[in-house]
Amino acid sequence: MSAFPQRLIDGYRAFTTQRLPIEQSRYRALSERGQSPETMVVGCCDSRVSPEVIFDARPGELFVVRNIANLVPVYQPDASAHGISAALEFGVEVLKVKHIVILGHAQCSGISAIINKAAPLSSGDFIGRWMAMVIKPGEVIEQREGETRKEFATRIEKTAVFRSIENLMTFPFVQRSVESGHLRLHGAYFGIAEGSLYALDRESKEFRRVEGNSLV
Numbered sequence: 284m285s286a287f288p289q290r291l292i293d294g295y296r297a298f299t300t301q302r303l304p305i306e307q308s309r310y311r312a313l314s315e316r317g318q319s320p321e322t323m324v325v326g327c328c329d330s331r332v333s334p335e336v337i338f339d340a341r342p343g344e345l346f347v348v349r350n351i352a353n354l355v356p357v358y359q360p361d362a363s364a365h366g367i368s369a370a371l372e373f374g375v376e377v378l379k380v381k382h383i384v385i386l387g388h389a390q391c392s393g394i395s396a397i398i399n400k401a402a403p404l405s406s407g408d409f410i411g412r413w414m415a416m417v418i419k420p421g422e423v424i425e426q427r428e429g430e431t432r433k434e435f436a437t438r439i440e441k442t443a444v445f446r447s448i449e450n451l452m453t454f455p456f457v458q459r460s461v462e463s464g465h466l467r468l469h470g471a472y473f474g475i476a477e478g479s480l481y482a483l484d485r486e487s488k489e490f491r492r493v494e495g496n497s498l499v
């Protein structure tokens with residue numbers, strides 16, 4: 284058997300000496316009564332965009348599912364196994380979360396693959412098929428006149444957040460919970476270099492920067 288990564292052993296040691304003593308009673312309580320997070324986050328697998336780190340979350344606070352480019356597929360009640368849909372069903376139907384946050388981010392490799400039509404994107408591989416859901420049937424993703432490459436990428440990264448929110452509403456249990464007022468859907472966008480966070484204003488369809496304890 285190959286050696287367990289030393290970095291993880293060192294990290295676990297740091298956890299047991301620093302964070303665990305602070306959180307021990309919380310872990311015990313969560314173990315006894317189970318989890319009841321109020322917020323579900325759909326984020327990207329990107330190692331720089333950890334929801335627990337960005338939102339300074341404690342154990343039991345966030346129910347997180349991560350995939351390439353923080354995408355929610357449309358509701359497909361077929362015979363296939365759907366990991367994201369199963370997580371959504373558990374979050375909404377069992378845990379009864381009050382919020383679902385789609386967390387997009389800058390410099391997303393999945394989005395970069397689709398706008399550059401470059402490796403690892405191809406119609407035959409997993410990433411190609413997965414990322415295709417960003418584009419609506421008949422829609423073409425193209426750089427606009429006067430738009431820089433970076434602005435183009437940012438626009439499509441934000442489009443992916445909109446698309447996921449739209450697709451969330453195709454799930455009957457999500458729609459039911461939203462309409463009954465129990466569940467609210469949110470979009471957010473994380474700027475890696477500055478650690479900046481933008482929250483989607485659903486009315487203006489614009490992302491507004493979160494500063495201090497409010498939006499600006």
Ligand SMILES: [Zn+2]
Pocket residue numbers: 327328329351352353388390391392393394
């Ligand atoms: Zn990403």
